[in-house]
Amino acid sequence: MIxxxxxxxFQAVLVLLFVALISFLIFRFVGNPVxxxxxxEATLAQRAALEEALGLNNPIYIQYxxxxxxxxxxxxxxxxxxxxxxxxxxxxRLPATLELALTSAVFxxxxxxxxxxxxxxxxxxxxxxxxxxxxxIGVSLPTFLxxxxxxxxxxxxxNWLPSFGRGEVVDLGxxxxxxxxxxxxxxxxxxxxxxxxxxMTLIMRLTRSEMLEVLRQDYIRLARALGLTSKAVxxxxxxxxxxxxxxxxxxxxxxxxxxxxxxxxxVFQWPGVGLLFINAVYFVDIPVMSAYLLLVGFAFVLINLIxxxxxxxxxxxLRDSELKDKA
Amino acid sequence: MDEPLxxxxxxxxxxxxxxxISVAVDCLSLNLYPSEILGLVGESGAGKSMTGSxxxxxxxxxxxISAGTITLHGQSIVEAPEHxxxxxxxxxxxxxxxxxxxxxxxxxxxxxxxxxxFNISKAEALERGKRLLSDVGIDPERIDAYPHTFSGGMRQxxxxxxxxxxxxxxxxxxxxxxxxxxxxxxxxxNLLKRLCIxxxxxIILITHDMGVISETTDRVAVLYSGRLVEIGExxxxxxxxxxxxxxxxxxxxxxxxxxSFHKKLFxxxxxxxxxxxxxxxxxxxxxxxxxxxxxxxxxxxxFNARASCWLLETPxxxx
Numbered sequence: 286m287i288x289x290x291x292x293x294x295f296q297a298v299l300v301l302l303f304v305a306l307i308s309f310l311i312f313r314f315v316g317n318p319v320x321x322x323x324x325x326e327a328t329l330a331q332r333a334a335l336e337e338a339l340g341l342n343n344p345i346y347i348q349y350x351x352x353x354x355x356x357x358x359x360x361x362x363x364x365x366x367x368x369x370x371x372x373x374x375x376x377x378r379l380p381a382t383l384e385l386a387l388t389s390a391v392f393x394x395x396x397x398x399x400x401x402x403x404x405x406x407x408x409x410x411x412x413x414x415x416x417x418x419x420x421x422i423g424v425s426l427p428t429f430l431x432x433x434x435x436x437x438x439x440x441x442x443x444n445w446l447p448s449f450g451r452g453e454v455v456d457l458g459x460x461x462x463x464x465x466x467x468x469x470x471x472x473x474x475x476x477x478x479x480x481x482x483x484x485m486t487l488i489m490r491l492t493r494s495e496m497l498e499v500l501r502q503d504y505i506r507l508a509r510a511l512g513l514t515s516k517a518v519x520x521x522x523x524x525x526x527x528x529x530x531x532x533x534x535x536x537x538x539x540x541x542x543x544x545x546x547x548x549x550x551x552v553f554q555w556p557g558v559g560l561l562f563i564n565a566v567y568f569v570d571i572p573v574m575s576a577y578l579l580l581v582g583f584a585f586v587l588i589n590l591i592x593x594x595x596x597x598x599x600x601x602x603l604r605d606s607e608l609k610d611k612a
Numbered sequence: 613m614d615e616p617l618x619x620x621x622x623x624x625x626x627x628x629x630x631x632x633i634s635v636a637v638d639c640l641s642l643n644l645y646p647s648e649i650l651g652l653v654g655e656s657g658a659g660k661s662m663t664g665s666x667x668x669x670x671x672x673x674x675x676x677i678s679a680g681t682i683t684l685h686g687q688s689i690v691e692a693p694e695h696x697x698x699x700x701x702x703x704x705x706x707x708x709x710x711x712x713x714x715x716x717x718x719x720x721x722x723x724x725x726x727x728x729x730f731n732i733s734k735a736e737a738l739e740r741g742k743r744l745l746s747d748v749g750i751d752p753e754r755i756d757a758y759p760h761t762f763s764g765g766m767r768q769x770x771x772x773x774x775x776x777x778x779x780x781x782x783x784x785x786x787x788x789x790x791x792x793x794x795x796x797x798x799x800x801x802n803l804l805k806r807l808c809i810x811x812x813x814x815i816i817l818i819t820h821d822m823g824v825i826s827e828t829t830d831r832v833a834v835l836y837s838g839r840l841v842e843i844g845e846x847x848x849x850x851x852x853x854x855x856x857x858x859x860x861x862x863x864x865x866x867x868x869x870x871x872s873f874h875k876k877l878f879x880x881x882x883x884x885x886x887x888x889x890x891x892x893x894x895x896x897x898x899x900x901x902x903x904x905x906x907x908x909x910x911x912x913x914x915f916n917a918r919a920s921c922w923l924l925e926t927p928x929x930x931x
Binding site (some may be wrong): 329602 | 707
């Protein structure tokens with residue numbers, strides 16, 4: 286078991302190094318940092334001094350290792366705008382994005398899996414057909430349109446939920462949370478639905494097709510012939526067998542939810558890293574962009590690692606074959 | 613004879629597709645007695661498995677039971693088959709490699725089945741599961757193993773243990789040895805037979821293998837194109853078949869006899885009709901060398917409670 290974890294961990298580190306390389310190249314070669322930091326009026330001597338101070342005259346691999354070493358210590362330099370440390374900027378925005386992503390992922394997984402199972406079990410019923418046809422809307426409408434429609438309906442027309450911002454947040458010192466105040470929770474509803482709707486329909490359709498496939502298996506027929514209750518057939522026998530594909534896609538989707546929260550955050554003016562990134566793009570704030578890229582890469586790699594390792598807990602056949610390979 | 617355990621009367625299973633209805637099992641009647649082993653034999657598509665699934669109510673749309681009654685101990689089971697599944701009748705399928713849930717240990721699957729039917733604690737269920745495993749010849753210590761660690765024959769033993777777990781009166785075994793090595797087939801059949809005789813459990817053995825029929829069953833029912841063509845004591849049917857189709861089946865069974873090595877194996881000419889295109893009269897008449905005019909127009913009834921063939925109408929006439 287420890288071999289498998291180490292092996293996967295090693296692969297994850299390799300991917301991260303590669304992501305860091307791209308992130309570093311953006312930092313180094315998109316635009317000229319000296320230009321951005323000093324402006325037009327600086328003298329040649331001042332420029333040379335800054336180049337030296339930034340280490341831009343060192344060989345490229347030294348610069349890369351320097352970048353890595355700093356990144357490990359969360360030192361991404363200062364933002365070009367406002368000159369705040371990028372790490373601080375991101376740390377102050379990260380809780381908002383993570384809370385939004387987590388909420389929408391939980392919403393997507395719970396509703397997606399249950400509706401997928403329901404529509405697989407009750408094939409052809411009126412409710413199933415309704416869910417399936419309306420899920421097409423979830424897949425085909427772009428996120429920003431869904432967001433705007435929800436705002437129009439629930440904020441403008443019905444006036445039930447706030448249309449922008451995070452509401453009141455509680456500061457825990459190292460984390461600011463919107464989960465603990467009523468306005469924070471209310472503010473979370475619309476963005477979370479907007480962000481999670483597409484993932485929910487995807488997970489629902491995947492769960493449904495996997496479930497239909499599994500229900501045709503002989504062990505399901507045997508379980509029925511042995512008189513097991515429908516509940517046992519669906520949840521004891523069928524559900525574990527659809528977990529691997531659902532967790533794989535669900536995990537990847539959580540990564541994209543974090544990465545692509547940008548649009549939702551823009552529509553709802555949600556003060557997360559996505560919004561920070563969009564603003565950074567407007568002002569060509571390279572350190573912020575490069576740190577954001579690293580962050581998203583890290584999130585994807587971490588989630589993939591967890592997904593990979595979860596297979597071994599779910600499927601005994603994988604567990605055994607991997608162990609045999611290593612032995 | 614005693615009261616029948618299971619009585620199937622005029623059972624028809626139909627297939628509805630758009631506006632056409634085709635008949636997969638046609639007016640089948642048979643009785644099964646306690647502790648009896650009945651063979652259901654016929655070519656693929658003759659309706660053997662369909663009959664087995666229909667008894668347990670396991671057929672799904674577009675197939676449906678269009679006529680007939682099925683009674684167990686004199687009570688109809690067509691309306692609510694879920695009440696008899698497992699507890700009264702359980703079933704074994706062809707391929708043991710896919711009959712067990714790959715993600716659950718055999719212990720978990722046994723305990724789940726046992727606890728569904730008996731109101732006992734998990735520890736007792738586990739104890740009972742271990743006893744069942746040792747009954748089917750598997751080391752009870754392996755109760756926590758996953759199915760993939762067992763061979764095909766071993767898995768079929770586990771499936772038999774599962775089928776016996778609810779203590780049913782009848783086990784429907786649908787080609788239980790077809791997917792297994794020849795050397796293992798006999799072991800599994802003997803095991804199934806021995807355990808059922810010990811427990812007084814009846815078996816309906818579905819197979820296309822006449823060898824399996826002759827070695828295992830007490831009585832045999834021959835199906836052709838969804839219809840019962842012959843039924844009777846196994847030895848009698850195999851030695852003195854009354855229906856030309858049965859005779860053909862017997863003659864086309866390979867025989868390991870040094871004198872017949874060079875003989876060409878008998879073949880019944882033609883193929884079984886598609887269920888959408890069953891001929892009038894006797895469904896077998898296009899392939900039958902004894903066919904006469906009446907065979908082409910009228911369905912033969914079951915003569916002498918034995919065979920559905922017009923040849924039997926005239927006493928004294930035999931094949």
